[in-house]
Amino acid sequence: xxxxxxxxxxxxxxxHHLLDLTDHMVEINxxxxxxxxxxxxxTVVNLFFEDxxxxxxxxxxxxxxxxxxxxxxxxxxxxxxxxESLRDTIETITAMGVDAFVVRHASSGAPHQITQWTTASIxxxxxxxxxxxxxxxxxxxxxxxxxxxxxxxxxxxxxxVGDIKHSRVARSDVQAFNALGARVTLVAPPTxxxxxxxxxxxxxxxxxxxxxxxxxxxxxxxxxxxRMRDALVPSLREYxxxxxxxxxxxxxxQEHALVMHPGPMNRGVEMAVDPAxxxxxxxxxxxxxxxxxRMAVLFELLxxxxxxxxxxxxxxxxxxxxxxxx
Amino acid sequence: xxxxxxTNGTVLDQQGERRADVAVADGVxxxxxxxxxxxxxxxxxxALDDAIVLDATGCIVSPGFVDLHVHLREPxxxxxxxxxxxxxxxxxxxxxxxxxxxxxxxxxxxxxxIEFVRTQAARAGLCEVAPAGCITLARAGEQLAPLGxxxxxxxxLFTDDGNGVQDPALMRRALEYxxxxxITLAQHCEVASLTxxxxxxxxxxxxxxxxxxxxxxxxxxxxxxDIELARLTGAPVHFLHLSTARSVELVRAAKAEGLxxxxxxxxxxxxxxxxxxxxxxxxxxxxxxLRTPADIAAIKAGLRDGTIDAIATDHAPHPPExxxxxxxxxxxxxxxxxxxxxxxxxxxxxxxxxxxxALSWKPARIxxxxxxxxxxxxxxxxxxxxxxxxAAEWTVVPxxxxxxxxxxxxxxxxxxxxxxxxxxGGVPVVIDSVAQx
Numbered sequence: 001x002x003x004x005x006x007x008x009x010x011x012x013x014x015x016h017h018l019l020d021l022t023d024h025m026v027e028i029n030x031x032x033x034x035x036x037x038x039x040x041x042x043t044v045v046n047l048f049f050e051d052x053x054x055x056x057x058x059x060x061x062x063x064x065x066x067x068x069x070x071x072x073x074x075x076x077x078x079x080x081x082x083x084e085s086l087r088d089t090i091e092t093i094t095a096m097g098v099d100a101f102v103v104r105h106a107s108s109g110a111p112h113q114i115t116q117w118t119t120a121s122i123x124x125x126x127x128x129x130x131x132x133x134x135x136x137x138x139x140x141x142x143x144x145x146x147x148x149x150x151x152x153x154x155x156x157x158x159x160x161v162g163d164i165k166h167s168r169v170a171r172s173d174v175q176a177f178n179a180l181g182a183r184v185t186l187v188a189p190p191t192x193x194x195x196x197x198x199x200x201x202x203x204x205x206x207x208x209x210x211x212x213x214x215x216x217x218x219x220x221x222x223x224x225x226x227r228m229r230d231a232l233v234p235s236l237r238e239y240x241x242x243x244x245x246x247x248x249x250x251x252x253x254q255e256h257a258l259v260m261h262p263g264p265m266n267r268g269v270e271m272a273v274d275p276a277x278x279x280x281x282x283x284x285x286x287x288x289x290x291x292x293x294r295m296a297v298l299f300e301l302l303x304x305x306x307x308x309x310x311x312x313x314x315x316x317x318x319x320x321x322x323x324x325x326x
Numbered sequence: 327x328x329x330x331x332x333t334n335g336t337v338l339d340q341q342g343e344r345r346a347d348v349a350v351a352d353g354v355x356x357x358x359x360x361x362x363x364x365x366x367x368x369x370x371x372x373a374l375d376d377a378i379v380l381d382a383t384g385c386i387v388s389p390g391f392v393d394l395h396v397h398l399r400e401p402x403x404x405x406x407x408x409x410x411x412x413x414x415x416x417x418x419x420x421x422x423x424x425x426x427x428x429x430x431x432x433x434x435x436x437x438x439x440i441e442f443v444r445t446q447a448a449r450a451g452l453c454e455v456a457p458a459g460c461i462t463l464a465r466a467g468e469q470l471a472p473l474g475x476x477x478x479x480x481x482x483l484f485t486d487d488g489n490g491v492q493d494p495a496l497m498r499r500a501l502e503y504x505x506x507x508x509i510t511l512a513q514h515c516e517v518a519s520l521t522x523x524x525x526x527x528x529x530x531x532x533x534x535x536x537x538x539x540x541x542x543x544x545x546x547x548x549x550x551x552d553i554e555l556a557r558l559t560g561a562p563v564h565f566l567h568l569s570t571a572r573s574v575e576l577v578r579a580a581k582a583e584g585l586x587x588x589x590x591x592x593x594x595x596x597x598x599x600x601x602x603x604x605x606x607x608x609x610x611x612x613x614x615x616l617r618t619p620a621d622i623a624a625i626k627a628g629l630r631d632g633t634i635d636a637i638a639t640d641h642a643p644h645p646p647e648x649x650x651x652x653x654x655x656x657x658x659x660x661x662x663x664x665x666x667x668x669x670x671x672x673x674x675x676x677x678x679x680x681x682x683x684a685l686s687w688k689p690a691r692i693x694x695x696x697x698x699x700x701x702x703x704x705x706x707x708x709x710x711x712x713x714x715x716x717a718a719e720w721t722v723v724p725x726x727x728x729x730x731x732x733x734x735x736x737x738x739x740x741x742x743x744x745x746x747x748x749x750x751g752g753v754p755v756v757i758d759s760v761a762q763x
Contacts, residue, residue, distance in 0.1 A: 087650045107652030108536040109606030128654070129536030172538055194533030195541070 003122040004297055007175040008131045012152065015140060021296035022141050022289070028065065029292055034141070038303045039068035045093055047124070048104040049075045054263065054287070055125050055134075059102045062294035068099075080284045085119045086110065094118040097303050103127070108168075121301040123294075130164050134288050135262055136172035138293040142282050143217055145289075148257055153182035155215055159205075160185040162221030162270055164234075165194050170221060174202055180236055184200045185211060187243065191232040193247060208243055220245060220262045220270045237267050244272040254255055258282050328353040328753050329373040331364055335382025335713060338679055339389055343693060348387055349377075353752030358703055368408055368491075378754060380747045384714050386681045388454075388514075389700045390422025390710040390748065392689040394512075394590050395487070395638035396621060396663065401439070402431025406642035407730045409443060413452035414728040414763070415641070415663040417755045419744040420712035423454040423690070423699045424641075424663075428465065429488040435480055437462040437470040451753050452763055453748075454710075458732045459484040459510055461500050466691060467492050470500060475509040482694035485512035486733050487760065489565055489663050490548050492518055497552065499562035509565035510588075510692065512564040515573070516614065518569060520544035525653050527600040527615040528533030540615045543568040549573045553580040556587050564692055565589040569614040571624030578633040588692050589628075590638035592755040593669040594660055598735060608649045608656030612642070615658075620720060629684060630676055636689035637681070639666045643731035661734040664727050669699060669736070671716055678716055686712075689700050709752040714746045 001014070009071060010018075028034055044063040048056050056072065062071045073093065089100070100121040103111040108128030115122050126132040143158075158177050164170045165185050177184050178201040186193065186202045197243065202228075205211055214216065223239055233239045240246065245259065250273045254258070258280045263270045265283070275281040330350040337346045337358060343555035346715035347364035358366030368374040398412035403718070426443055428434030434443065434457050448456030456526045458478040463469045465486040474483060484504070490513060491497040497513075504511055523545045526532050528539025549565055553576060556563045568591050594612060599619055602610040610616060628634035629658045633664060642659025649656050670681045690700025699709040721740045724732040755762055 085647050085650060086652065087647070105652065110652045112606045113650070115650065117575075127536075130537070168536060194536075195528045195539050196530040196533045199530055199534075243611045 001300055002104070003115055004133050005115070005124045006131050007136045007172040010179065012089065012179045012181070015137070015176060016295075018137055018296050019141050019144055020302060021300060022137070022292045025292035025295040027259065027290070028192050029141045029296070035065050035067060037067045038299055039063065039066040039273045042068045042099040042302050043071065043097060044096050044100045044102060044298060045071045045073055045101045047073045047093070049110070050104050050106045050126070052104055052126065055104060058290040059125060059294050061291050061300055065291070066295055068298065068302070086114065090114050090117040094120055123297060126168055128168065129262055130168050130171060132168040132172050132322060134290070134294055134297055135169050136176040137297065138286060138290050139219070140176050141257065141259060141293055142325055143290050146282060146285070147216065147256065155178040156216040156217060157183045157185065158182045158184040158186050158217040159208070159211060159215050160219045160221065161190045161208060161228060164188050164221070165192050165219050166224070174200060174220065178202070185288055186210070189233060189242070192227070202316065207271060208249065212249050213254065213256050215254065217244065217258045217260060218253065221270075222262065222264065223266055240269055240272050243269050246272045251280060253280065260286065263287070265292065329368055329371075329377040330709070330749070330752070330754060331368065331377050331379045331751065332382050332709075332711070332713060333361060333364070335378060335385045335387040337388070337703045338682055340343050340683070341479050341702055343679065346699065348703060348711070351750050353709055355705055355707045355709050357701065358705060359601070367556050369374060371441060377659045380633070380713065380745060380754060380757065381747070384717065385713050385715045385746055386678065386682070387703060387711060387713050389686045389754070390697055390712045391420045391667070391685040392693060393424040393639050393641070393663065393666070394483070394636050394693055394700050395419050395592070396424045396426055396641040397429065397643065397659065401442060402432065402613065402699040406645050408452040409446035409455060410452070411728060412424060412641070412643070412663070413447060413450040413455060414761045417452040417748045417750065418728050418759065418761055419663040419665070420667050420714055420748055421453055421663060422712070422748065422750045423456060423693070423695050424557040424708035425483055425693050426455050426457045427487045428485065429563050430457050431464050433460050435463050437475060440479055450763070453750050454695070456483070456510070456693060457481060458487070461491055461574045462496065465489050468498065471502055473500070473509065474507060477509050482509050483512055483564070484509055485514060485566065486515045487504075487512070487546060490516040490518065491516045494555070496561065498555055498695045500748070501555055501563070503557040504563040510562045510564050510694070512566050513548060514592060514598055515548035517544045517547050520547075523654065523717045525611060525617070526603050527617045529600060529618060531600045531603060535606070540613070542572060542617065542621070545570050545614055546572045546576065548561065553577070553585060553587060556580070556585050560586065562586040562588070567592050567595065568625065568628070568634060569595045569619050569639065571623060574624045574628040574633055578628065579629070581633060582719060587630065588635045589633065590636040590689070591629060591634045591638040592638060593662060593666050594735065597673050599670055600668060601703045602735065603653070606653055608651060608653050609660060609720045609733050611653055611656055612640070612660050613658035613697065614629065626674060629674060630680070635671055636692060637666060637684045639663050643729050644733050645731055646733070649733050651741055658763045659733070661727065661729050661731060663729065665722060665734065665736050665741065668720070668741035668743040668746060669712060672741045673718045709749050712745060713747035713749070714743060714745045716743050720744050734740065
């Protein structure tokens with residue numbers, strides 16, 4: 001695997017492999033000294049054209065725990081504001097000697113475009129409305145560990161609720177959950193669904209109450225205030241009434257059901273209950289696993305095939321035993 | 327003056343197809359017939375000895391092509407194209423006249439700008455450049471451009487291309503005002519409020535890629551509106567770059583009713599679909615966007631039955647750096663002049679005569695250029711001619727194109743049909759696929 005751009009590029013075996021690697025990384029993170037030399041000498045550049053403190057910090061921590069050198073390159077401090085093109089930016093940083101770019105960009109497809117201008121690996125840390133593969137891996141990891149589903153998601157019913165149309169998380173999650181065997185239902189008003197999802201492996205519902213009692217996972221998406229300007233919903237109040245997790249709906253969740261959210265949450269909108277009071281809330285769990293998942297991804301892209309010292313071999317996961325290779 | 331003998335070719339024009347040599351003297355066709363007829367006609371003028379002989383073996387000799395829709399970028403965006411480089415691309419594509427869209431900087435909304443374009447075109451001397459005027463000042467959609475003044479200066483086609491005229495009241499007034507001027511208003515059909523931020527066709531592909539969609543409806547609503555305005559005002563409306571199946575249906579029905587509407591389609595809209603965007607390459611971003619196989623089939627059917635009168639390229643040069651931007655930031659548009667004939671021959675299941683009609687005399691009439699272009703290949707007619715080999719195969723190499731930009735979506739494609747010679751005003755501006763100026 002050279003890049004991680006799109007969950008649609010990974011099959012179930014590859015996803016399981018990365019989740020198995022994540023198990024090892026979780027173990028490393030629980031050590032008193034959570035650091036291994038697996039990526040010593042490798043340079044990872046966090047290239048965030050769109051601000052996201054939590055995702056950037058998560059990648060930054062992941063790279064450092066694997067002993068990679070990390071450069072953080074935020075758009076505000078870059079020459080992009082001086083009119084430098086995306087290509088020039090990439091080629092310039094590549095010339096410094098870089099092994100991987102972790103790219104967040106407001107435009108769908110930007111990480112994909114970047115691959116033609118560099119020899120480094122590209123990790124898509126979220127592009128426009130398109131893809132957010134490490135979030136999807138993290139979500140899969142959370143479901144796998146919390147519901148004890150190491151072999152797959154067969155028989156699980158997952159509802160993704162909210163602004164699917166503008167959500168890169170939803171696009172990646174649909175592909176990942178489906179690849180692992182789950183039944184996925186999208187729940188949203190038609191205005192917040194993409195214009196044509198007839199080829200997606202999902203069911204569509206506009207009635208959260210009708211299915212909430214049968215869900216294993218309720219995945220809530222962030223509802224942004226600006227959607228009202230485009231007449232996509234009349235008001236946040238109405239959105240909450242129809243699609244929010246209200247106390248009445250929370251009471252109807254199955255006991256084992258998970259409530260997930262990619263963050264940041266809009267309290268009182270899609271999350272109209274205190275998540276801390278939900279037995280199945282995984283929100284903080286998701287954040288904690290984020291570092292381990294990103295360690296697994298960086299190790300998969302940069303560590304495999306690299307030289308392993310005795311020290312690294314002892315301390316870091318051996319990919320040959322972790323599962324099939326991509 | 328230049329004298330020409332075009333030998334061993336097959337003449338194809340509105341009168342049909344026949345084997346004939348063609349002689350040209352002083353910009354005018356002086357013989358169409360046997361080799362002897364042709365050389366005798368030049369000999370009678372003491373013009374045989376210095377005549378340039380253009381071999382047309384295996385080639386069609388037709389009236390020169392007329393492109394209703396090109397962006398030459400000058401004035402204002404000379405880094406993308408100039409009138410000279412665009413004219414050269416046109417000549418190499420077999421075009422002897424092009425209609426230059428007014429979305430330059432400044433826009434074509436005043437006499438000095440129109441005169442500037444004509445002067446630059448005359449200086450290049452590679453084809454006629456007919457500047458289209460703006461419908462509204464600065465194409466802002468608020469106040470009428472001086473349609474009468476520009477019409478008096480010979481401008482015949484008016485459009486705000488790049489923008490549709492959004493306000494139905496303004497469009498109605500423009501058509502009413504235009505009617506006695508003998509001009510044609512051409513519409514870029516796009517209801518802007520439906521295409522805010524749009525990058526590509528609204529459908530399954532944009533849903534998957536997470537890109538904002540440009541719904542077919544945004545085009546069709548304006549086609550429908552302007553058909554009704556043509557009915558109301560009696561003024562002719564030309565529809566630019568139709569891209570959807572429903573648009574074709576609407577225009578077909580309007581024509582069946584006898585309404586004064588005409589339309590064009592661009593080669594990319596009958597050759598490429600929205601699936602091309604899956605690699606996020608902005609070279610495939612164009613406005614209106616690439617659509618679906620069903621739309622392509624409808625555009626082809628519209629060309630076959632004459633609903634769509636003309637093949638027009640919407641030649642839209644952009645420098646490489648602007649097309650290397652993320653899709654939502656890259657400008658829309660692709661090159662077209664040098665590939666139009668070959669794409670039409672390769673992709674359209676149509677008689678060659680109908681293809682040439684859609685490239686030559688039909689658009690010449692829409693542009694009101696039919697006194698000089700798209701004329702029959704006959705004695706006494708102005709010598710604006712295209713000589714092309716309909717069977718010759720060639721591969722599109724962006725670096726070899728004459729346009730100043732490289733944004734062709736057909737790089738590496740092998741196409742059939744190659745322009746060999748282009749004669750503009752009796753001068754061979756292209757000989758053996760090489761521009762002479």
